[in-house]
Amino acid sequence: MTLAAGTEDNRQRVWIWLIACLGVIAVQMLVQHLMGRLWICECGYVKLWEGAVNSSGNSQHIADWYTPSHIIHGFLFYGLGHLLLRGKPLSARLLLATAIEAAWEIAENTPVVINRYRSATISLDYFGDSILNSTMDTLAMAAGFLLASRLPVAMTIALAIALELFTGWMIRDNLTLNVLMLVWPLDSVKVWQAGG
Structure with missing residues (x-):
């Protein structure tokens, strides 16, 4: 086998993994559609950025204040893939990360998790993500994953801390408070988040 043939073979494998990633995202979108999620905001239009956290537009548009959390997911999943799939191509590790994120995005939009957000956090007006927002969250995770694959570990950690x-x-x-309040809600944190 020549070097050129080996390079071509590697490119084909990368494309197969990347197509599999797109397939996972397509399944995520289909499942959410079957769950009754709206494709876009009920308002009928799409915004690049939704800056109001406690609004009906939050988690409905392309990006919002929770987008950095999904970028950090990518950092974390890059580390997980490095541990679990050592020696496998980056594209295979990206597929693992995409599958985990897609599973979370589906779970996050179930009535059980939506009600948990509404009862345990300050997200009283949270009714789940639009399919557009959920898909963009998965793509933000992929961007974070790819960024972590290029940055030194110390810089990735510093960036995650800065975003948080x-x-x-x-x-x-942020991501830390979100997880804390879902798993172990603290009244003092809830009061602080509400501005008290």
Whole structure:
């Protein structure tokens, strides 16, 4: 086998993994459609950015204050893929990350999780994501994953901390607080998040 033939073979394998990633995202979209999720915001239009956290447009458009959390998911899933699939191509590890994120996006939009958000966090007006927003969350995770694959570990960690601190400062919520309040809600955190 010549070097050129080996390179071509590797490219084909990468494309197969990437097509599989797109297939996972398509399944995510289909399942959410079958769950009754709306494709876009009920308002009938699409915005690039929704900056109001406690609004009916949050989690309905392309990006919002929770997009950084999904980028951090990508950082974390890159690390997980590095541990579990050592020696496998980056595209195979991306498929694992995409499958995990898609599974979360589906679970996050079930009545059980939506009601948990509404009862345990300050997200009283949360009714789930639009399919567009959920898909963009998965793509934000993929962007974070690919970014982590290029950055030094220390820079990835510093960026994750910076994103957490910035969103925590701006909206009194971030990935860490989101997980904490879903798993082990604290009244003191809920009061602080509500501005108290």
